[in-house]
Amino acid sequence: MDEKKDLRRNDLIACLILLVTSIFVLGDSIRMIFFVKIPGVEKEGWFVAPGFFPLILALGLIVMSLIMLSIALRGSGKIVFPGWERIRSYFKSRDELIMVAEIGLLFFYTFVLVGNIHFALASFIYLFLAMSIVRAASWYKILIISGVVSIAVAYLFGNLFKIPLP
């Protein structure tokens, strides 16, 4: 029961974000609406404009996020936004900290390493750090696995399959 209530509380935050995004998209779609002369029709039509489809989608998302908002309010009982205490307790869990670190590492790998240094080296750094964080094996085993995998992957795809690597 508590799990369901928690889900609805999180839904509440998600649908508020969705509502704001949809309103923003709606505004942008309206900008993309212009009237076009359609052959065989007296009046100019707006339904062939580039903004037509996103406009329909944004309207649909606004309606659905309002429905979700009402479901979430009914299901969670009250509006509870995560306070400092809740956020702090969340980051006390080691698994949650690892998850945040892994997300950060993925960003570091794809936004900083990949494309700026050789792919094999970038992958080696990522693999070594990602496995070390979760203590996948002893450090020297991780070192060997990361080295072998990054070189093998770079050779297999880059040289054997002739796929350009980032």
Add this chain to the structure above:
Amino acid sequence: MEAFWSSFVGLITSPTIMLVMLSSVTVGIIIGALPGLTATMSIAILVGLTYSLPRELCFTVIMGVYVGAIYGGSITAILLNIPGTGSAAATALDGYPLGVQGRASFAIGMTRTASIVGTLFGLIMLLTIAPLLAKIALLFTSVELALLALFGVLVSGFVAAEDLKIKGWIAAFLGMLVSCIGIDQLHGYFRFTYDVQMLMAGISFVPVMIGVFGIPQVLDNMKLVLPPRIKQTGSLLPKWRDFSRYIPLTLRSGLIGTGIGIIPGAGEDIGAWMAYFAAKATSKDKEKFGKGSTEGIIAAETGNNSAIGGALIPLLTLSIPGSPPAAVLLGALLLHGIRPGPMLMFEFPGFLQEMGAIMFLVAILLFVCGLIVAKFFIKVLDIPPKILMPVVAVLSVIGSYAIHIRIFDVRVMIIFGIIYFFLFKLKYPVAPFVLGVILGPMIDENLRRAFWVHGGLMPVLTRPVALVLFIGLLIMVASQIGWVRNFIRKKVFRR
């Protein structure tokens, strides 16, 4: 039929052709299994490489890779939850849970059998009622294509949602919205690009698909303490009695897959999704879907492989490719001086049967080659997740980069993967989102084109097929609105 058997005998008695076919199917399966390498891309490369080969050998290679790649995508979908090709995305929904339960060998065996049956089903359709089916497919113009695609996206939202149906539709709408980013194909207008150069080319569905399937998996498995991995049991060779129970489902999925394959531009991906959703909607064990349903993987794999035969029907009879790989195949046919269309039977008598015989042998070889390749791939599951998952992240980076050779796609993959990691926790289904990204451009372009041609919505609905699809859409949406449901229950059923 005589021409088919004479081609069949000609092929089977040639050791060179058989050896080439065996290698092509194996290579096709490996290509399909590797994320980011698609059937379309591999056929496109092969068209150039096989140009100097004799006609028979050239199409043996192309068809071998085509059929092999469509099946191969299911292997990584089951083992790693990363569909090797777009057409295997539906297979991942139930294939990966089966792998987690220790039944990966069983799932791979079943999908292989389903792929063979699907390919043969499509082939029978191609050889028997090709011209008739092609005429029906021509009834589908822009508006019908748009409504059919919209119907598919909304059905997926309706069927795939685990928590609330509305979450499935929100996911579908978000997917379609993502597909709007980039240059508009009708007016050349930049939508949601905000002067970012990379956004102007749009967001490709492959990195998005790899991200939303792969990254949540990587993050979920990177914990200090993980539940013990279940040992993989079972054989890669499915028992006949296990498969025979699903023959009606296989035939129905084959019919759906072929039907979708015939519709120009629809292709194997949609064939798999439609067959999957039809299986879920009609199953007695609906609650098993998404948690490791055998029906789910069989329907999806039969659907995508039968779409191959379906896609060849309009290609060979009308010169209109039914799927992206079939479009590349059209190029190969033209390069070899074969002009597909209504005159094909007269200008190249026996060619249709020759293609049929190649497909038949390829389907049979899929059994052997699939078994060999899967034996190696299945070893992947013995690797501890804490070591395997970072490697999956590296493969996802290569897969998303390989399609357009853009670092931007790698970043798109990571961003969508992380967004969906959180949405997944909130029980937003992944299938409607992916389908929305794939089908969004098809709905948008065709709908507006239809309005342009017909001058508005009302004239469009005078077309019978469009009207049926439109009413179907209205009924589906209305059936999910509480007060409409209550009203119908009170007023209609109590009367």
